[in-house]
Structure formats: structure tokens, C-alpha cells
Amino acid sequence: MCGICGFVSKNTITLDALKRMNDTMYHRGPDDSGEEIYPASNGYTVGLAQRRLSILDLSALGHQPMHSKDKRVSVVYNGEIYNFQEIKKELGDYPFCSTCDTEVILAAYLKWGIKCVDRFNGMFAIALFDRENGELYLVRDRIGKKPLYYWLEDGNLVFASELKPIMECSGFERRIRTEVVSRYLYHQYLNAPDTIFENVYKLEPGMVLQFLAGKVKTWKYWDLKEVYQNCKKNPVTDYAQAKGELKELLNHSVAMRMIADVPLGTFLSGGYDSSLITAIAQSQSAQPVKTYSIGFNEEKFNEAKFAKEVAKHLGTNHTELYIDEKEMFELVDSIPKYYDEPFADSSQIPTMLVSALARRDVTVVLSGDGGDEFFCGYNAYDKVSQAQKLDFLGELTYRACNLPLIKKVDMLQKMPFKVKIIAANREKETKTQFGASNYLETAYGMVKGEAIPILYHVESAYREKNWQERRMLLDMDTYLPGDILCKVDRASMKYSLEARCPILDKEVMEYSYRLPHSFKYDKKVKKRILKDIVYDYIPRELLDRPKVGFGVPLDKWLRGPLKERLLDMANHDFLVRQGIFEADFVCKMLDTYMEHGDAGPATGANYSKLMWSYFVFQQWYAAYMQ
Secondary structure, three states: OEEEEEEEEOOOOOHHHHHHHHHOOHHHOEOEEEEEEEEOOOOOEEEEEEEEOOOOOOOHHHOOOEEOOOOOEEEEEEEEEOOHHHHHHOOOOOOOOOOOHHHHHHHHHHHHHHHHHHHOOEEEEEEEEEOOOOEEEEEEOOOOOOOOEEEEEOOEEEEEOOHHHHHHOOOOOOOEOHHHHHHHHHHOOOOOOOOOEOOEEEOOOOEEEEEEOOEEEEEEOOOHHHHHHHHHOOOOOOHHHHHHHHHHHHHHHHHHHOOOOOOEEEEOOOOHHHHHHHHHHHHOOOOOOEEEEEEEOOHHHOOHHHHHHHHHHHOOEEEEEEEOHHHHHOOHHHHHHHOOOOOOOOOHHHHHHHHHHHHOOOOEEEOOOOHHHHHOOOOHHHHHHHHHHHHHHHHHHHHHHOOHHHHOOOHHHHOOHHHHHHHHOOOHHHHHHOOOHHHHHHHHHOEOOOOOOOOOOOHHHHOOOOHHHHHHHHHHHOHHHHHHHHHHHHHHHOOOOEEEOHHHOHHHHHHHHOOOHHHOOEOOEOOHHHHHHHOOOOOHHHOOOOOOOOOOOHHHHHOOOOHHHHHHHOOHHHHHHHOOEOHHHHHHHHHHHHHHHHHOOOOOOOOHHHHHHHHHHHHHHHHHOO
């Protein structure tokens, strides 16, 4: 795990400047650093830099930038190619001098060209410079585990694992894209390719970018929509077969991710996904696996006691840390430093705490991320299923409420809340993204000027009639990489900790697409097949309970210890000068929220998430724009 940055530019960027850019990511790689600049064709100069967190081949032979033996190709790279040893066997004629996967990238490119990425199974962000062709390639892994940003302007390109190196680059102007702010406020993150800055983009998951002589070309080497449709053509219809083969794939995936030259452990929340990964890891280890859990003193949020029981059953070396509000609250001010664009999923705070706990002993952890999206685990999927069943009645209600005589009294707004949501859900491209319309309208109303659509108008592209499956695919495209994986990457890398996700293995993901939906969701049982695999390792009575998740008391904080800061952030004169938000609208909304909070009337209810998004944005703005 590392941080990378660099450029292809006709502008003068010195080695010292490149080092300053690179050092903004010290936390991502404290073990080593490297910066180099090379001449390129057409008046361009190429710079490559990396901060290294040593995981494989801890010697100097793993130093980056790394070059091929013939000096034709140079690379900087963040992540892990888990099947590099298998690929290496096909490259027997290459004179390897290290045992790390970075050198395999170079050898694979020389043999197969950029199509070598089709062979890589792992999490990665790669920047590769080919002197012979004058090309720079940027590549991101299939599901977006590793981040990669790029700034493109006036025929020059600057890239980095985080925004900080780009912000540090000479000539970069921090111009905010105000049209994406409403979407951020609503979702609490920005999904690729969007970022908060003009002319800066996230490379999308599964994408290759080619930069040659000022021209950019991009393409998907792994397109989730197409892969899903192709895999569906080869279904696995026998449940026992599916369970056995999926279990085998998960065992192989965990085994590959346990290869490391540093201490390794697992996050263990006590839920199905982390318990499954931990159980498999322990079954493959001769020593007790180190496991880590965070506990909460509030009983309704606390899963640590369940994690402890699972750890005891499996025989792991378990460490738990009980935290209170004060410890979570103390991390609020660090959010902008490590999440260097607005990011407001509040579970980032306990994720940072469990990462700090694990880093005391290990450098690598396995996590259960991906189980909910690929195997239908979120409670929201129950609501999506219900909404599809009621959609016909919703259509009739909507039409009836829009008859001329009835429409005059706005009958739809007088309907019960749940009826109103189903009836108003008429947009075919956003069928699975239904919700309270006033919440959506508020997110739009808070921001000045034009806005891109808050909801993702893409659902027909999945070519899926089942709303649950469609929503799962949408979440794989948006929420998983944009929120969950971003959250874990920044939280773990804050402490120089590498997080690996066995469920997001290429073979596991693609196999899940071959399974009938009833293997994942059956009679309201979510993650059916994953649960049946877990029960082979852990008694169901240790696991069968409602999903809890991390909890942060946003409403209590925003109307308590953060109240004065939030009010300062919504000062009318400041908002007018800032020029991003509608000052009158925000001030009125904040007054209503402070008076009623989440227990108030419709105008103020359930707005703590919006207000937290707003607070985090202004916190970020103060850190980077003022």
C-alpha cells in the first residue's frame, strides 16, 4: 500500500516540487519515498513519485519508481496484485531481481502491452510510462479499491492517490465545482469521475487512461454492466454446487490476501461478512489470527460483545477497545486532513479508531467489505423489493391525484408519507432511489446556481428488471467505491495500515453475477448463500441478529458541542461572500433545525445528515480554501 503522484507536463515542475507533492502523502507510505523526472517527446517532461508502505519484499529492491531492465518502462504503483506469483510463472524469460509484485507489472507490460491489466487480480492504482511510445498510462482496479485522481488542463496532466499532491502542484487553482455540491450534500460523497474541483477527476473503477502528446483516451477494461450481463449467460443453478464453489473461491481469495512480509490481522465486527473472512483466515493459519473490534458503551450500537464470542469460538487473538463519544468527537477535526475533499459518512470516525487499534500490532488487515452489495445485505434492499411490488398501485394513485379536479387540492401531498413516496416514484431511470422529495429539494435549495442531478439517472443501463438486483448494481457502481471503499482507504491509510477485501476478489465478484438472485435473497433472508457458508464455521446462534453498524450521534453533536461552530459556518455575511450556498435558505433551514432537530416537524425532521454534510463541507473549505 502506498501513495503515488506525478505528471506529464510542458510546464516546469522541479524535483523539489515533486517531492513536496509526494510528501503530502507521508501517512500513506512512511517507509520509503522516491521521486524522478524524465524527458519525454513533444516537449513534455514526466515525473513519477511514490511513498512506500512496505508489504512485500521489504528490501530496497522494492523501491519505486521502478524500471524495466531495458529502461524502456517506469512505474509507480499503489496496491497489491494478489496473483502476481501465477503471472510471474508466465514470464520466465524476464530477469527478475526482486520478489515484489511491482516488477511483475513491468514484465507483464513488456510481454502483453497495456492489456496485461486484464490478467491482474487485485487492488491497484498504476501509473506507467513507456519511453518507446511516449505514452503514460493510468489504471485503476476493477471495483475502485484504490483511489486515483488526475488534473487535466491545457494539455498537461497531474495525477495522485489523493487530492493533496494536486493542490500542492504549482499553477493549480482551487476552483470549486458548485454544480456537484448538492449531490454531495445528499449522498455525503462524490462518485467518480466527479471531484470537488474544476478540471480534476477521479479515474473510474476498471478504467485505463492513456496520455500521449497532450491527448487523452480512456476505456473500460472491466465494465461492471457488461461483465454482469456476460456472467448471467452462464448461470449456476444448483444451490449446493454454488455454495461449494463460492466457498472455495473465498478460501482462495483469503489465502492470496494473507501473503505478506509484515504482521496481518482482521477487522471483526461480529457481523456475517467480517466473521466469514476471519473464520476462513483462521482455518488457514497455524497461529491464532489477530482480530480487532471497536465497542460502544451505548448498548444499541454495541456489537463488540458478539465479535468477542465469535473470536472465542474461532480461537483468534482478539483485541477490543471500548470507546465513548469523547474519543469519536476528538477525531472530527482530523477529517479534512485525511479526507481531502468533502466526505461526510460519519462511520469514518469509528473506522479510523479501529484502524488505529489494529495498527498497534499489524500492517495489513482483512475486512468484509463488499458482502452487502454483492450478496444483497442492506436493509434498504427490503424496501426496494416492497416498492417494486407496490409500483403498479403507486402509478394508479399518481394518476388519480393528477386528475384536474383532484390536482387543484394537491391530494398527493396529503397522502400518508409512505404512500406519497411510492406514488411519486415515476422516474424510470431512478426507480430504486426513491425517498422523501423534500429532502431532495432541500439539498438542491441549499446551493446557488445550476446543479447536476442528485440521483443517478443510469438504471436502464443495467438491463435488469428486478429492482433489488438493479439497486445492488447501482451501489456497486456508486456507493461501494465512492463511499465505503473511500472511507476505509482514508481511515486505514491515516495510520499506514493496508486493508484488503477478499469478497472483492475478481473471481468472487464475477461468480456472484452467475448466481440466481434467490441464492442471495430468499423469503426476506438477505445474504442467504454467504450465511450458509458462515454457518459451516460458526454456529448460527452467534450471528443471527439484526444488523447494527457503527453509530455516531450526529444530531446530539450538531445541536450540542458543535452548535456554535455550525452557526458560525452559516453566518449570512460569510455565505454571501463564499458564493456557494443560498444564504437565506441555509440560515432559515439551520434555525428550524436548531429549534426542532430530528424530532421536529416535516420542515426540520431527519435533517441531521444534511447538516452534517454541510458542516463537513465548511470544515473542508476552511482547511483548504481559506
